[in-house]
Amino acid sequence: MKITKQQLKQIIKEELNEISGKQRAHDERVAAQRTQRAAKETEAEELKKLLGHDWDVNVRMLEDRYQLTVNKAIPAKRDIK
Numbered sequence: 102m103k104i105t106k107q108q109l110k111q112i113i114k115e116e117l118n119e120i121s122g123k124q125r126a127h128d129e130r131v132a133a134q135r136t137q138r139a140a141k142e143t144e145a146e147e148l149k150k151l152l153g154h155d156w157d158v159n160v161r162m163l164e165d166r167y168q169l170t171v172n173k174a175i176p177a178k179r180d181i182k
Contacts, residue, residue: 134167141167 104112138160145158148169152158157172 134162137167141169145169 141160145160148171149156149158152171155174157174159170159172160167161170162168
């Protein structure tokens with residue numbers, strides 16, 4: 102089966118449009134995740150200030166959303182000579 106140059110151009114155009122739409126959707130999801138993470142990072146910093154140095158506050162992606170996890174801080178080991 103032969104296709105004309107015009108048909109080939111049309112096929113390429115359609116494929117690029119499909120890829121562009123998927124890329125836009127992906128970019129929008131990534132931008133939304135960045136915004137969510139930034140908000141949780143701010144919340145984590147405020148919580149760290151309230152709790153003090155005895156606690157670690159981490160931001161993690163769990164169940165498709167960013168969540169804070171709080172753990173008791175492990176004291177640093179001192180070098181004993």
